[in-house]
Amino acid sequence: MSPTTETLTAERILEATEEVLRRHGPAKATVVDVARALGVSHGSVYRHFRTKAALREAVTKRWLDRTSQALAGIAADEGRDPEARLRDWLRALFEAKRRKAGHDPELFATYSVLVDESGTVVEEHLAELTAQLTGIVEAGVAAGSLASADPAATAGALFHATGRFHDPCYAGEWKRPEIEGELEAVLDLMLRGLRAPVR
Amino acid sequence: MSPTTETLTAERILEATEEVLRRHGPAKATVVDVARALGVSHGSVYRHFRTKAALREAVTKRWLDRTSQALAGIAADEGRDPEARLRDWLRALFEAKRRKAGHDPELFATYSVLVDESGTVVEEHLAELTAQLTGIVEAGVAAGSLASADPAATAGALFHATGRFHDPCYAGEWKRPEIEGELEAVLDLMLRGLRAPVR
């Protein structure tokens, strides 16, 4: 069977949708465009995704999951000092978001739309990220190098305090050259507070 | 002379413009509306403000300056513990912004528009706020209760880290009840790091 005759799967639709979104952006991409790219009728797309919103969410989920997985590598690296891991993880989060905003502006715009609509996908993404952060803080507490009475709450505070460096509403700021130094200043301030008192 | 015959001053125009903005919002308020509210021709308004944008900025400046002045009171209260002042100042900043967003939504929207356009007025407002913060940090360093090698940089980090609690792009979050606890968590984390090591 040739690729064009391949059966229509959710996966193939997601691939095509991502491409269409990348090309046209969230405002102009239509379900009809996606169907045309696949050489099927738009009705067939609706067999796999109940609404256009669901399709958009599914694409964004895949896209966000790629980031989560990359960061999970840093978070789970049990061998390394938790404090260094925390710094690197937050730096990597910033770099990942910044790269996406610059390199994939249309998909990033799609993501930003979902953030404003506060859908489940974004919520889950943020929950996954804070869970990873919580894991690092817990490791630090276990190793005795970080101090926190409530690692989950601490992780939340870390995440909120670094919003300027990962929240899409600040994407415009990420082009300024001073931004890296600003992240370092915030990291220094927070990690100083997290470090366990020397006994 | 009766009030309606009073001479046309920049101050009277600003007053009328604020009222028109409050009523119609930034999207629908026109210079003609302002002129009508004052009983003059719109040409007269242009004698005092070169463009509509300048008028909008001037109104927003007045409005922002009211916040700055209120906070300056806390910042300058030399008698009190700098750490407590820092906490109170950041809490007051949050409360002030939240109150404006809730109580004066149209003027707040005008302000948000200016933030996105990154005009001089907003820049100056942010500079004034960080200057106040810097002053508190310096007082703490002088008193020996706070540790900072570079109070201005520390103030910048504090301001960025609390963005979630004063930046208009988060205004939607300020209605959630958990928000207060989130601010406290961030404050705790940062102030722990700022406190001078016990010797």
Next chain:
DNA sequence: CGGATGACAGATATTGAAATTTGTCATTCG
């Protein structure tokens, strides 16, 4: 029979002509 189709109704977006607004300036008024 299960998956794909395309005609269809209602919702949404696009378009371009008309109306309004911005900003200027020659003129008027006190």
Next chain:
DNA sequence: CGAATGACAAATTTCAATATCTGTCATCCG
């Protein structure tokens, strides 16, 4: 004379007609 006016051109917004899109479903096809 200096401040206010309102006619005006250019830019912007509004609005309604038109076109496109979303989501459904009776029908078709392998």
